[in-house]
Amino acid sequence: xxxxxxxxxxxxxxxxxxxxxxxxxxxxxxxxxxxxxxxxxxxxxxxxxxxxxxxxxxxxxxxxxxxxxxxxxxxxxxxxxxxxxxxxxxxxxxxxxxxxxxxxxxxxxxxxxxxxxxxxxxxxxxxxxxxxxxxxxxxxxxxxxxxxxxxxxxxxxxxxxxxxxxxxxxxxxxxxxxxxxxxxxxxxxxxxxxxxxxxxxxxxxxxxxxxxxxxxxxxxxxxxxxxxxxxxxxxxxxxxxxxxxxxxxxxxxxxxxxxxxxxxxxxxxxxxxxxxxxxxxxxxxxxxxxxxxxxxxxxxxxxxxxxxxxxxxxxxxxxxxxxxxxxxxxxxxxxxxxxxxxxxxxxxxxxxxxxxxxxxxxxxxxxxxxxxxxxxxxxxxxxxxxxxxxxxxxxxxxxxxxxxxxxxxxxx
Amino acid sequence: xxxxxxxxxxxxxxxxxxxxxxxxxxxxxxxxxxxxxxxxxxxxxxxxxxxxxxxxxxxxxxxxxxxxxxxxxxxxxxxxxxxxxxxxxxxxxxxxxxxxxxxxxxxxxxxxxx
Numbered sequence: 203x204x205x206x207x208x209x210x211x212x213x214x215x216x217x218x219x220x221x222x223x224x225x226x227x228x229x230x231x232x233x234x235x236x237x238x239x240x241x242x243x244x245x246x247x248x249x250x251x252x253x254x255x256x257x258x259x260x261x262x263x264x265x266x267x268x269x270x271x272x273x274x275x276x277x278x279x280x281x282x283x284x285x286x287x288x289x290x291x292x293x294x295x296x297x298x299x300x301x302x303x304x305x306x307x308x309x310x311x312x313x314x315x316x317x318x319x320x321x322x323x324x325x326x327x328x329x330x331x332x333x334x335x336x337x338x339x340x341x342x343x344x345x346x347x348x349x350x351x352x353x354x355x356x357x358x359x360x361x362x363x364x365x366x367x368x369x370x371x372x373x374x375x376x377x378x379x380x381x382x383x384x385x386x387x388x389x390x391x392x393x394x395x396x397x398x399x400x401x402x403x404x405x406x407x408x409x410x411x412x413x414x415x416x417x418x419x420x421x422x423x424x425x426x427x428x429x430x431x432x433x434x435x436x437x438x439x440x441x442x443x444x445x446x447x448x449x450x451x452x453x454x455x456x457x458x459x460x461x462x463x464x465x466x467x468x469x470x471x472x473x474x475x476x477x478x479x480x481x482x483x484x485x486x487x488x489x490x491x492x493x494x495x496x497x498x499x500x501x502x503x504x505x506x507x508x509x510x511x512x513x514x515x516x517x518x519x520x521x522x523x524x525x526x527x528x529x530x531x532x533x534x535x536x537x538x539x540x541x542x543x544x545x546x547x548x549x550x551x552x553x554x555x556x557x558x559x560x561x562x563x564x565x566x567x568x569x570x571x572x573x574x575x576x577x578x579x580x581x582x583x584x585x586x587x588x589x590x591x592x593x594x595x596x597x598x599x600x601x602x603x604x605x606x607x608x609x610x611x612x613x614x
Numbered sequence: 615x616x617x618x619x620x621x622x623x624x625x626x627x628x629x630x631x632x633x634x635x636x637x638x639x640x641x642x643x644x645x646x647x648x649x650x651x652x653x654x655x656x657x658x659x660x661x662x663x664x665x666x667x668x669x670x671x672x673x674x675x676x677x678x679x680x681x682x683x684x685x686x687x688x689x690x691x692x693x694x695x696x697x698x699x700x701x702x703x704x705x706x707x708x709x710x711x712x713x714x715x716x717x718x719x720x721x722x723x724x725x726x727x728x
Contacts, residue, residue: 305649306648379647408648408649408651409648409649409651416653416654417651418653419649423650428650431643432650433647435646435648438643
């Protein structure tokens, strides 16, 4: 039985899981430029295409700017398109990242996140993808190897919805996720085909490329014309997409037997008084810290934020209103220099706090920049600090420093 | 003016999608397509000949009808016929002078507009 015909569990790195996602999604065009720690995504895909197990155009280009420009051109023909990048590479393609969303093209790109230079750093740090916050792309964080694979499949279905037509970044940690190996369930090709049909034969409904019938796209739009309306339409879609994401997750869970819960995933939150909100793989590790504290009869819980764009304000508000929460900590693995809280998620979380009851203790923080280890003990210490802040108004563990409104976890 | 096109999917693979009705106006954002698409039209930004300071004038006695001016004109305002030679559309010629510069016979003179 070949791997194409039946569901199999393979031992894959996070990057290989990403490449398998593109393979099972039957992408038509891949543009590639190497950058650590993403490179093995493209190497794996190059092997798939070379061996004939994938029927895709694999286009090697001279820079990341051209990688994303290639995605624009290929996707405008109606092709399903895929690429991957990291850190500086993502920054270099930034202009074309805006072009993809502005042209409403359903490109999927996985990000093996790494720290931004200088000084050079190639280890997990979400500051790279967070810098794409306002581009119009949807941004999802995959916290397990399985979720990396599944997310590529699910997000094509979300992005290619004619009412949505927005690109998606799927981000995961450089090295800790990209280069470690785990079992990943790879469904058969026919099962994925059932879930994710091929791209429309006649291309997307809003744009086409045909040399026989030339069009002008990316037009100059004057101030008194519709520039503002086209901006508004992207924003309107990027907020409305939540319902489509949930529908696709429900359908995916049913088809493949997974238990993704939506844009946010609570753990032990029903009676929780103190809740830690995080993104990425560390939100899986937080569950261990929660279990340890629960053994000491402490009412703690955690929330994994799966989507950062759209920012799931309504989901977080309704979830937190259903708990007995007294204190919330939001810890980022990215740095937003000069922002009110130092982190991206923790700053935006104020829009959630604003709709909750007054008097909740709020502790925004930053941890694990540039791949610095965050242990279960570190996470327990954040809970301890949060509880102390609520009870006594101060941070007590001594491990972390509370500086200018931000908890710096395990800083020297 | 941008003339926004609403694309309509058709069944035939050959024609793929047809450029359906032009949207000269719309009531609100809901009526807009995802992105602006238009087709090339002459003078989409107005009569650009008004920008001209120097007017290219062809000396038909000296012109050998090689067609270089027609090929080099960046604005497509020179039409060319092998028998008749080149003809400049002064409604849209911006007067950049590239045709005069490239003319191998120096048969185009840039004359200041009055």
